[in-house]
Amino acid sequence: MTEAWGFFVLGLVLLALGGDSIVKGASGLAQRFGTSPFVAGLLLIAFGTSLPELAVNAHAIAVGAQDLALGNAVGSNIANLGLTLGIAAMTAPLLIRMRLLSPLLVLLTVATLAVIVFGLDGVIGRIEGAVLLFGFVAMLVFILARSTREDENVRAGIVAYAVTRPILWMNLLRFLVAVALLYFGAKYVVQSAPVIGAGWGISPLLVGLLPVAIGTALPELAAAMAAAKRGQGDMVAGHVIGSSLFNLLVVIGGMAAFRPLPLPESFVQLELPIAIVLSLMLYPMLRGDLRVSRGEGAILFVAFVGWVVLEILLIA
Template sequence: MITALVAVLIGLVVLVWSADKFVLGAAATARRLGMSPLLVGLTIVSIGTSAPELFVSAVATLDGAGNLAIGNALGSNITNIGLVLGITALVSPIPLKKKLLRKELPLLLLVSILAGLTLADLELSYIDSILLLAGLVAAMYILFQESDDSGESLVDEDEAAAIESLSTKMAVFWLLLGLVCLMISSKALVWGATEIARSFGISDLMIGLTIVAIGTSLPELAASVASALKGHHDIAIGNVIGSNIFNLLAVMPVPGLIATVAVEPMALYRDLPVMLALTLALLVLFILNRRSGVMGRFSGSLLGLGYLGYLTTLFMMTSNG
């Protein structure tokens, strides 16, 4: 048990660190190969925020813990809205941009519904995964059109400067080192988490929804709070919305591409509705705060309390089970 706990803690720390280095190296390498800053931000940096979830899902599925991977995707989205945005709004009120209400938030809601439909038969199959990946291509096109129209950067100044200043040799070094560390730390995290689950009689889904989801959402939490403190609030909320879209369209398909996964019923009847409810709540809060133009501490408190209530429900169900 102690070994498993150490594996989870070290795995999470290395996972977060290596994801950051992997994204930095990949983005800088792409720039050296001639990719535009806009395209780097839209693809590598945006998808890179879901790198921890992506690697953990792949390793979990290969280890026969497909429901941990599904729980990771759903749980990360719940954590991103309830915990990450909740804390960010408590740190500093988040200015709301109209373009988020026009495209990004409705797109996230549609993607969430699509994810629910693929799980409706309590199976995640190869066909389901292909449908989600097709949705990813469509979402990328829509987001690229929006970004191209606005002309806005998708990364903050510090991150953009780090990408531009990195030499080709160092970019490739961080890319490869980050990739290796991501694979090793993902393996350690999944092994430790599944061992803890077996010791306490907890399902893989529950571990994916809690320990793994919170751990793999740490990059979004750190990036969003840091952006808010720097005054880059639009990047903070954009990170969360973008990450949630990629979690459902790029991370959740991974188990189905490897093998058909029998989905635990609670993922469909409990966790998916909570994810949809929080996504709708974010949309409603956006509309209600449209006149003031900011999502303040009261809204952040509501999101945070919603997430705390969800966690409490999970632990009560576990203890009663």
């Protein structure tokens, strides 16, 4: 068990390092080949921080651990909204100026509801998975179309986030190193997580839902806290909402499009509805005074802790 925990922690560290490197490398390569820093920044906000989780889920699917991948995708969304955003707001109130975020939060709620509806018969089919993937493409088109309406200060912040030196060899090296780090990080996490779960007496699905989802959220949490202290509330909220949409539309949609994906009844009745509740809790915070205060962050965090406690009680 000690060895499994050692590899699990090592895997998380490698994923964190790889995620940071691949974001910088991808941004540099995109700008090297003509993409504007603004568009590159939007795309990175939309799904850049999801790449470590995608690496874990891809490796899990490759070795036949589909339950772990599903649990991680859904658990990560709850952790994004309750843990990452909640603690970031408790660190420093988040000023939200990006107009895109409110409609994207509505889309997140609709996408979560769609997954619930698709899974009412116990499985998300290939066509339903393809619908989710199409939803992600439509989301990207919407982001690029609506981004022109953003305030100049917001646009400047997105550009500043994405700007990096567009040196080809440097960004290729960053990208290749990141791929290696993500591969081995995902490998160690996926190999060790079931051993930890067996020691705790829980299924691979719940391993993905709790320790893997929370563990892969920790690097993003650290980055979100730092961004909150710098006054980059748009970046924090954008990453959280974009990452959650990516998990639903690309990860779950992609798994189902590749092979019909069984969806446990508990996910339809508990975990996915919890994600919707957190989205609905966040919506008035974004639409009201355009900030997520420390008190509101504490509410989100308490809701997250309540969910974790409930899951543990149900396991027991």
